[in-house]
Amino acid sequence: MCGIVGYVGNKSAQPILMHSLKRLEYRGYDSCGIALAGSDLEVYKDVGRIDALATKLNSNGCSIGIGHTRWATHGKPSRINAHPHTDCSGQFAVVHNGVISNYLELQTQLILEGHHFSSETDSEVLAHLIEKYYTGDLVSAVKTALTYIKGSYAIIVLGKDTPYIVTARYENPVIIGVGYHENIVASDVPAVLDYTNKVIILKDGDIATVSRESVKVCNNGREQTRNCNVISWDINEAEKGGYEHFMLKEIHEQPKAIAETLRGCLSKVEPQVNPGIKIPDNIEDVLLLGCGSSYHATMIGKYVLELIVGIPTRVELASEFNHANPVLRKTWTIGVTQSGETADTLMALKKARQLGSHTLAITNVVGSSVTRLVDQCFYTRSGPEISVAATKTFITQLMAFYLLALSWPGVDYKYKYGLIQDLGRLSSKVQRLLNHQAEIAKQGANLARFENALYVGRGINYPVALEGALKLKEISYIHAEGYAAGELKHGPFALLTPQTPVIAIAGLDSTREMFLANIREIKARESPLLAIADERDTEIDKYVDCVIRVPSTEPLLSPVINSVALQLLAYFAAEARGCPIDLPRNLAKSVTVP
Numbered sequence: 245m246c247g248i249v250g251y252v253g254n255k256s257a258q259p260i261l262m263h264s265l266k267r268l269e270y271r272g273y274d275s276c277g278i279a280l281a282g283s284d285l286e287v288y289k290d291v292g293r294i295d296a297l298a299t300k301l302n303s304n305g306c307s308i309g310i311g312h313t314r315w316a317t318h319g320k321p322s323r324i325n326a327h328p329h330t331d332c333s334g335q336f337a338v339v340h341n342g343v344i345s346n347y348l349e350l351q352t353q354l355i356l357e358g359h360h361f362s363s364e365t366d367s368e369v370l371a372h373l374i375e376k377y378y379t380g381d382l383v384s385a386v387k388t389a390l391t392y393i394k395g396s397y398a399i400i401v402l403g404k405d406t407p408y409i410v411t412a413r414y415e416n417p418v419i420i421g422v423g424y425h426e427n428i429v430a431s432d433v434p435a436v437l438d439y440t441n442k443v444i445i446l447k448d449g450d451i452a453t454v455s456r457e458s459v460k461v462c463n464n465g466r467e468q469t470r471n472c473n474v475i476s477w478d479i480n481e482a483e484k485g486g487y488e489h490f491m492l493k494e495i496h497e498q499p500k501a502i503a504e505t506l507r508g509c510l511s512k513v514e515p516q517v518n519p520g521i522k523i524p525d526n527i528e529d530v531l532l533l534g535c536g537s538s539y540h541a542t543m544i545g546k547y548v549l550e551l552i553v554g555i556p557t558r559v560e561l562a563s564e565f566n567h568a569n570p571v572l573r574k575t576w577t578i579g580v581t582q583s584g585e586t587a588d589t590l591m592a593l594k595k596a597r598q599l600g601s602h603t604l605a606i607t608n609v610v611g612s613s614v615t616r617l618v619d620q621c622f623y624t625r626s627g628p629e630i631s632v633a634a635t636k637t638f639i640t641q642l643m644a645f646y647l648l649a650l651s652w653p654g655v656d657y658k659y660k661y662g663l664i665q666d667l668g669r670l671s672s673k674v675q676r677l678l679n680h681q682a683e684i685a686k687q688g689a690n691l692a693r694f695e696n697a698l699y700v701g702r703g704i705n706y707p708v709a710l711e712g713a714l715k716l717k718e719i720s721y722i723h724a725e726g727y728a729a730g731e732l733k734h735g736p737f738a739l740l741t742p743q744t745p746v747i748a749i750a751g752l753d754s755t756r757e758m759f760l761a762n763i764r765e766i767k768a769r770e771s772p773l774l775a776i777a778d779e780r781d782t783e784i785d786k787y788v789d790c791v792i793r794v795p796s797t798e799p800l801l802s803p804v805i806n807s808v809a810l811q812l813l814a815y816f817a818a819e820a821r822g823c824p825i826d827l828p829r830n831l832a833k834s835v836t837v838p
């Protein structure tokens with residue numbers, strides 16, 4: 245996720261671009277840049293945040309320009325990889341938010357034709373394609389260039405001698421703030437609210453020509469009418485996209501995060517999976533390391549790898565591994581850390597390397613410390629996560645494990661075919677669950693009355709119970725523990741009273757009969773029982789007091805859907821208790837001390 249802006253009007257563009265970019269920093273902030281069209285195209289960019297770049301600029305009076313704040317996906321955060329990107333002749337500058345999945349193919353062809361590339365980004369191909377197809381009309385060059393692009397994009401293009409900017413979108417947002425003798429293009433409303441509250445929202449496939457006095461939108465070669473909406477929110481509301489908290493916003497971004505992480509990795513026809521990771525030769529087992537939610541993701545990863553690949557896999561808390569005396573022989577070590585900065589995970593990976601292990605990091609942050617420490621990286625593409633509680637980064641870590649397992653050489657065709665189809669449908673299933681969050685909100689408000697709760701699951705849904713309990717305790721301060729359902733009778737049964745609700749994550753897999761037996765035992769102790777269950781599961785109603793039904797999926801993928809339901813449950817419990825959801829007490833987003 246990145247932020248893009250463009251200005252054309254009667255004022256100096258540079259301060260307006262910088263101010264608008266600042267409003268979009270929640271979308272990414274590892275590097276930034278602007279391009280201004282005067283007698284030449286002037287480009288200023290750097291690593292770091294908007295304020296730092298702003299101190300290096302003087303307003304030069306140009307009244308047309310574009311800008312970008314980056315969350316790296318292709319190539320580390322660096323000045324060269326920062327946007328805007330330009331073509332060889334320096335006539336055009338482009339800012340892009342999205343992922344171009346066929347950029348390597350396009351780049352190879354353009355290099356053969358004599359284009360010189362400076363950056364490691366996927367976005368730079370856009371500038372070169374526009375240069376290639378430019379014959380005097382920037383709009384038609386952009387239109388032709390986009391016909392070659394596979395993937396998602398929101399772009400703004402600036403030409404050296406063109407009194408307008410061109411913007412286009414496909415699966416990434418673009419809005420146009422309509423002002424008096426000025427127009428501002430941006431990824432999101434907050435970027436324009438200080439200048440205008442009138443906004444046009446582009447649709448997929450739209451290409452708009454934006455000049456000082458007019459906005460012309462075309463789609464499929466035809467001119468379109470797009471209404472101007474009047475925005476009534478204040479700036480704080482707008483930065484959260486209308487959500488009360490970043491956590492809820494990030495929960496709702498999960499369909500997109502899933503789709504972005506899978507993008508370009510699945511081929512349903514063959515069927516084939518290619519996450520761009522080379523499985524090391526001759527490995528005999530796998531070691532998974534992580535902390536907190538990332539550790540729970542590794543526990544699910546173990547089930548996935550052992551079931552699909554059949555390779556022995558163990559999981560270790562990174563903080564404990566650092567004090568252990570592990571034996572690693574032909575072991576592939578995979579460290580999972582969304583921030584890429586967790587000190588315990590970094591130390592554990594260092595130790596695994598010293599013991600001769602090949603290492604892979606699964607992380608959400610390109611250029612983070614972990615990326616410099618390991619042999620290979622898999623990047624989840626969740627975009628920045630602001631709320632302290634991990635939500636979308638946890639879900640995309642699970643995606644990483646499914647992709648990795650399915651790309652393993654020799655994996656049975658029966659898994660490949662069915663699971664690839666089901667993975668492709670996950671994003672829309674999560675969306676369906678989110679569309680019905682009102683029922684979960686009621687259950688969350690009910691849960692808020694209690695001071696203790698237990699979460700139980702079996703098999704692949706046992707780590708889901710741990711994750712559900714972690715979410716609840718960290719944001720609502722309700723004491724919650726996750727257990728393997730079969731373990732309750734070995735001690736925790738003593739806690740069961742009508743004041744201790746139990747949240748049961750009901751799988752439809754081989755654990756089913758045993759799980760129902762465990763649920764009956766809990767019911768006999770009079771604890772209120774709430775089940776999270778597949779929508780096909782009508783039998784569960786006989787055993788529990790309430791059910792949250794979730795979209796049906798292949799049991800191996802059910803941790804994704806169930807975890808999203810549990811995130812919402814925790815969120816609404818915390819909301820009912822009036823907790824500071826995005827910044828829970830005593831916690832930090834990046835834990836950089838061991």
Ligand code: F6R
Nearest residue numbers: 536537538581582583586633634
């Ligand atoms: C829980 C949470 C933490 C992190 C843990 C590891 O919601 O966010 O438990 O999962 O601190 O962080 P990363 O993944 O950055 O290593």
